[in-house]
Amino acid sequence: MSREMPSRILGGGIKILNVSIKKDFGGFYLDISFKNNGNRMGILGASGCGKSMTLKCIAGIETPDQGRIVLNGRVLFDSEKKINVAPQKRNVGYMFQSYALFPTMTIEENISTGVKGSKEEKKTVVQAQIEKFQLQGLEKRYPRQLSGGQQQRVALARIMAYNPEIIMLDEPFSALDACLKDKLQQDLFETLTHYSGDVVMVSHNRDEIFKFCDTLSVMDQGRVAAEGGTRELFKKPLNVVSARLTGCKNISKIEKINDYELQAIDWGIRLKTVEAIKEETTYVGIRAHRLLPVNDPQTDNTMKIDLVSFTETAFEAAYLVKNALKPDTQNIWWLTAKNEFDFVVLDGVAEYLMFPPEELMLLQA
Amino acid sequence: MKGIIENINWSPLFISLKTGIAATVFAFFFGIFAARLVMRVGKRTKWILDGILTLPLVLPPTVAGFFLLLLFSLRRPFGSMLYERFDIKIVQTWPGCVIAACVIAFPLMYRNTRSAFEQVDVSVIYAARTLGMSERKIFWKIIIPISAPGIASGTVLSFARALGEYGATSMLAGNIPGKTQTIAIAIASQVAAGNYDIAGFWVLVIVLVSFSIVAALNIVSGNAIKDIRRWD
Numbered sequence: 001m002s003r004e005m006p007s008r009i010l011g012g013g014i015k016i017l018n019v020s021i022k023k024d025f026g027g028f029y030l031d032i033s034f035k036n037n038g039n040r041m042g043i044l045g046a047s048g049c050g051k052s053m054t055l056k057c058i059a060g061i062e063t064p065d066q067g068r069i070v071l072n073g074r075v076l077f078d079s080e081k082k083i084n085v086a087p088q089k090r091n092v093g094y095m096f097q098s099y100a101l102f103p104t105m106t107i108e109e110n111i112s113t114g115v116k117g118s119k120e121e122k123k124t125v126v127q128a129q130i131e132k133f134q135l136q137g138l139e140k141r142y143p144r145q146l147s148g149g150q151q152q153r154v155a156l157a158r159i160m161a162y163n164p165e166i167i168m169l170d171e172p173f174s175a176l177d178a179c180l181k182d183k184l185q186q187d188l189f190e191t192l193t194h195y196s197g198d199v200v201m202v203s204h205n206r207d208e209i210f211k212f213c214d215t216l217s218v219m220d221q222g223r224v225a226a227e228g229g230t231r232e233l234f235k236k237p238l239n240v241v242s243a244r245l246t247g248c249k250n251i252s253k254i255e256k257i258n259d260y261e262l263q264a265i266d267w268g269i270r271l272k273t274v275e276a277i278k279e280e281t282t283y284v285g286i287r288a289h290r291l292l293p294v295n296d297p298q299t300d301n302t303m304k305i306d307l308v309s310f311t312e313t314a315f316e317a318a319y320l321v322k323n324a325l326k327p328d329t330q331n332i333w334w335l336t337a338k339n340e341f342d343f344v345v346l347d348g349v350a351e352y353l354m355f356p357p358e359e360l361m362l363l364q365a
Numbered sequence: 366m367k368g369i370i371e372n373i374n375w376s377p378l379f380i381s382l383k384t385g386i387a388a389t390v391f392a393f394f395f396g397i398f399a400a401r402l403v404m405r406v407g408k409r410t411k412w413i414l415d416g417i418l419t420l421p422l423v424l425p426p427t428v429a430g431f432f433l434l435l436l437f438s439l440r441r442p443f444g445s446m447l448y449e450r451f452d453i454k455i456v457q458t459w460p461g462c463v464i465a466a467c468v469i470a471f472p473l474m475y476r477n478t479r480s481a482f483e484q485v486d487v488s489v490i491y492a493a494r495t496l497g498m499s500e501r502k503i504f505w506k507i508i509i510p511i512s513a514p515g516i517a518s519g520t521v522l523s524f525a526r527a528l529g530e531y532g533a534t535s536m537l538a539g540n541i542p543g544k545t546q547t548i549a550i551a552i553a554s555q556v557a558a559g560n561y562d563i564a565g566f567w568v569l570v571i572v573l574v575s576f577s578i579v580a581a582l583n584i585v586s587g588n589a590i591k592d593i594r595r596w597d
Contacts, residue, residue: 090495098488100486100489100491102489
């Protein structure tokens with residue numbers, strides 16, 4: 001499957017979502033702009049960073065103070081020209097975190113709410129969606145009688161029946177338990193592959209974003225902290241916020257020594273880099289999985305370590321270690337895959353850890 | 366007891382029922398309308414409006430009756446205007462009974478409905494908007510059905526309150542047998558006249574009527590809602 005999809009040109013129009021908005025919430029300021037060219041776009045951010053609010057502004061549920069929202073050439077909002085299209089007329093699909101199904105309507109009625117046309121036409125569209133989302137037999141049930149996964153399928157069927165120009169997913173998997181997630185993610189992925197409009201997904205979960213999105217905006221405190229291709233941003237997060245949100249556990253302040261050497265202050269180690277260190281670079285990060293255990297202390301970028309603590313999940317071992325020679329430095333996370341369940345902690349602990357130069361991420365504050 | 370039933374004038378029962386039903390019908394629509402209005406205004410307006418709309422519930426009914434009398438008295442501008450222009454008389458008439466009972470019962474309808482509206486998950490309303498449903502359709506097809514249990518209990522309480530209204534009714538509509546004398550007023554005047562048997566009879570009637578109506582409405586709304594919860 002190609003990740004770098006070109007802008008999909010469909011139905012004669014180019015799919016472009018262009019957003020540039022500001023809103024003052026009194027103590028919290030949203031100031032965000034981005035552009036999406038028919039890709040599956042992700043917005044990654046901690047809870048309360050304004051990512052759901054951004055979707056609500058696009059849907060017309062919230063009104064920004066200033067700015068412009070353009071979808072496929074149609075102006076949905078423009079503060080200067082005093083344009084503010086009602087949510088009913090924006091033709092956007094919004095999947096809420098809680099799915100927001102209508103509790104007093106049956107599954108069938110829920111799906112048909114957004115469908116236009118005669119009774120017969122409605123019936124055909126609803127029937128097609130029920131089959132597509134494998135909801136046969138549940139037509140007359142009420143949302144509360146369905147499992148979380150089924151509810152999500154109904155919510156998506158309801159949106160698809162409405163045939164929107166853009167689909168926005170607000171934390172689509174946060175309400176589901178882990179066993180269901182994989183299957184549902186796969187189903188959703190397939191559904192969206194056949195969908196021709198824009199898709200914007202908001203999540204705090206880096207794995208979901210990585211799985212679904214071609215492009216990514218990292219949001220922090222109401223602003224875009226970084227944007228770009230998903231893979232590129234995970235590889236080179238550019239700043240501390242993006243590094244943390246894409247899952248980097250180890251970040252240290254630095255002092256530049258020369259163009260290819262730095263002192264990681266919080267870890268107490270001198271590190272060589274492959275990439276040239278710029279003046280703006282003030283932090284270095286390394287992903288916990290990328291540290292390498294070594295036996296030879298003479299290797300570059302190597303630290304003698306002490307084990308601080310150990311925890312494990314089913315398939316991973318997590319060591320919290322620290323520089324053995326400099327006791328007042330920060331702890332460092334080191335993660336490795338376990339290859340057996342009756343794993344003995346100390347077997348895994350190396351005496352030295354190496355920070356491979358090509359894995360170091362040079363970051364701005 | 367047999368003698369009492371043979372000689373009783375049943376008019377207070379019919380006046381009470383008529384008044385209760387009419388007042389509840391008005392309170393039902395005004396209550397829903399007011400609750401919808403309050404849900405749509407800003408925070409400050411909401412507090413003020415809510416205070417005014419709830420006032421008849423917390424004031425002594427005689428105070429509400431006093432205000433109504435001020436409004437509708439033939440010696441006051443509004444009352445005399447109604448009488449001279451439209452030939453409508455409220456004081457000492459059956460419409461006075463209905464207005465008094467409605468004013469007193471209204472806050473129960475309004476507050477129950479409003480709290481039911483407040484329980485409606487806003488994302489459901491937002492979802493309906495993004496699916497192209499008009500605001501009117503959202504209100505009638507989504508908000509009202511979700512709020513049905515709260516609206517039903519508001520209706521029951523309003524009816525019970527309207528049926529037993531005494532204070533405001535006695536001030537505005539007075540005590541005219543066969544015209545404005547409801548059961549509650551009949552009980553008071555029979556006791557005042559020392560007729561404890563007749564008063565006791567009316568007490569029995571109103572207890573039975575109230576209980577059976579509340580029970581009936583609970584059964585009806587319970588069947589419609591299907592979702593009766595039990596804490597066990």
